[in-house]
Amino acid sequence: MILHVDMDAFFASIEQAANPFLKGLPVAVAGAKKRSVITTASYEARKYGVKTGMTVVEGLKLCPVLKVVIADFKKYEATSREIMEILGKYGLLEVYSVDEAFLDIGLADPEKVTISFKKEIKDRFDITCSVGVAKNKVLAKLASGLEKPDGFFVVNDVKDVYDVPVSEVCGIGKKTVRKLALVGIVTIRDFVNAPLHVIKSIMGINGVRLFYILKGEIKDYVNPVPDKPKSIGNSMTFDRDLFHKAEIEKALFQLAEKVAFRLRKEMLEGRHISLIVRYKDFETFSLQYRQEMPVYDEKEIFSIVKKLISSIELVKPIRLLGISVSDLSPAIQQRLFDRNLYERYKVIDKIRERWGFNAITWGIVKDKYLHNKPISPAWRPEKIC
Amino acid sequence: MLEVNDKIRVATIFGNGKVDPVWFEWKGRKIRIEKISYRWKEKEGSCVYMHYSIISNGTLYHIIWDRERMEWYLKEIGDDVL
Numbered sequence: 001m002i003l004h005v006d007m008d009a010f011f012a013s014i015e016q017a018a019n020p021f022l023k024g025l026p027v028a029v030a031g032a033k034k035r036s037v038i039t040t041a042s043y044e045a046r047k048y049g050v051k052t053g054m055t056v057v058e059g060l061k062l063c064p065v066l067k068v069v070i071a072d073f074k075k076y077e078a079t080s081r082e083i084m085e086i087l088g089k090y091g092l093l094e095v096y097s098v099d100e101a102f103l104d105i106g107l108a109d110p111e112k113v114t115i116s117f118k119k120e121i122k123d124r125f126d127i128t129c130s131v132g133v134a135k136n137k138v139l140a141k142l143a144s145g146l147e148k149p150d151g152f153f154v155v156n157d158v159k160d161v162y163d164v165p166v167s168e169v170c171g172i173g174k175k176t177v178r179k180l181a182l183v184g185i186v187t188i189r190d191f192v193n194a195p196l197h198v199i200k201s202i203m204g205i206n207g208v209r210l211f212y213i214l215k216g217e218i219k220d221y222v223n224p225v226p227d228k229p230k231s232i233g234n235s236m237t238f239d240r241d242l243f244h245k246a247e248i249e250k251a252l253f254q255l256a257e258k259v260a261f262r263l264r265k266e267m268l269e270g271r272h273i274s275l276i277v278r279y280k281d282f283e284t285f286s287l288q289y290r291q292e293m294p295v296y297d298e299k300e301i302f303s304i305v306k307k308l309i310s311s312i313e314l315v316k317p318i319r320l321l322g323i324s325v326s327d328l329s330p331a332i333q334q335r336l337f338d339r340n341l342y343e344r345y346k347v348i349d350k351i352r353e354r355w356g357f358n359a360i361t362w363g364i365v366k367d368k369y370l371h372n373k374p375i376s377p378a379w380r381p382e383k384i385c
Numbered sequence: 386m387l388e389v390n391d392k393i394r395v396a397t398i399f400g401n402g403k404v405d406p407v408w409f410e411w412k413g414r415k416i417r418i419e420k421i422s423y424r425w426k427e428k429e430g431s432c433v434y435m436h437y438s439i440i441s442n443g444t445l446y447h448i449i450w451d452r453e454r455m456e457w458y459l460k461e462i463g464d465d466v467l
Binding site for chain 1: 420422423425426427436438440445463
């Protein structure tokens with residue numbers, strides 16, 4: 001059987017465990033004071049309508065007694081890493097995100113296994129999780145959301161969830177839900193009983209796959225090896241808006257450093273560079289550049305994004321900047337041409353791995369903007385995968 | 386929480402693979418730890434920092450042990466104290 005383990009209001013639960021004075025109170029975890037959005041709301045806060053994605057101001061309007069806690073992503077990463085280590089003892093583990101995992105337990109008793117790891121997690125961290133059990137990952141993930149918090153839900157057959165809306169199925173997004181509704185497909189019952197060509201015309205090959213998975217005719221296996229990244233990126237929301245060229249460039253260089261470091265760590269290089277700009281009022285746009293020669297080097301990435309940002313007129317102060325490199329390939333080509341440069345970066349990266357990312361930097365970013373790094377949805381604990 | 390970042394002296398019990406702070410001295414006061422409510426490990430390069438959320442006399446403290454330098458810091462303190 002396959003289990004989907006979903007930590008309950010993960011960040012907020014950790015804050016309530018770390019600070020027992022917050023227990024039972026409506027808590028929201030936010031990136032930084034006032035300006036940022038809520039990343040997790042505790043179940044007490046959800047009762048007031050406070051949701052992930054709202055701004056702190058919106059949350060406080062709905063719940064004036066809301067306790068806003070500044071996110072401590074290192075604490076959440078560390079907790080996630082330990083939880084994944086616990087889960088890994090019970091079967092084949094696929095880390096899906098910082099607070100979700102799939103577990104293939106073979107023929108073991110799902111209830112006994114769940115009771116056992118729930119206890120371990122509760123004893124160690126004083127937090128809970130909800131578990132869905134099914135023969136495939138799609139149904140297991142659906143099941144974990146049906147009884148929250150601290151739930152346990154088994155789906156033996158797709159008929160057990162016939163009345164659940166298709167919007168609850170992982171892989172069916174809002175736009176697809178609307179398209180399916182137009183042809184009368186609203187529930188899982190409608191989906192699995194629809195003619196296959198209708199599903200295919202709306203969702204393509206992914207829809208066909210989902211159709212057969214839900215019907216139990218093909219299995220989606222737990223995959224302990226993470227997929228190779230399709231892109232590598234970093235972004236920063238600033239405590240105060242940036243407007244001056246020098247500080248924007250400094251922030252861009254800092255981002256380029258992080259992206260380049262991660263590219264080299266993954267032994268990758270990329271041809272497509274995107275720059276994401278978000279103005280003070282949340283207006284967001286991106287600028288793209290593509291080049292034949294792939295990049296892995298912060299100076300080159302910086303020079304590209306600097307050109308990109310110089311190509312437009314910045315009309316408002318900036319609250320967020322991001323850089324992403326995609327169209328990735330194994331880092332071979334550049335090394336053949338720039339052996340010395342590559343060796344130099346290897347030394348810089350070694351220092352960073354030994355002493356931390358901020359241990360060495362370029363003169364341009366001597367006074368770093370120390371950023372409270374959010375967790376990307378693609379984050380995986382290094383030791384697990 | 387209010388940022389403090391003061392170096393502190395800490396009495397510690399080592400055992401069962403754990404490091405448990407028992408009391409610490411801060412600004413001439415001896416603060417007895419009643420409960421360790423949360424602990425986590427942070428890695429920055431190869432440096433390891435052990436973080437503790439602790440409770441004493443109705444107040445939450447966040448202390449850190451820098452394992453490499455063998456030093457303790459009081460990182461943050463509940464808003465109600467200062």
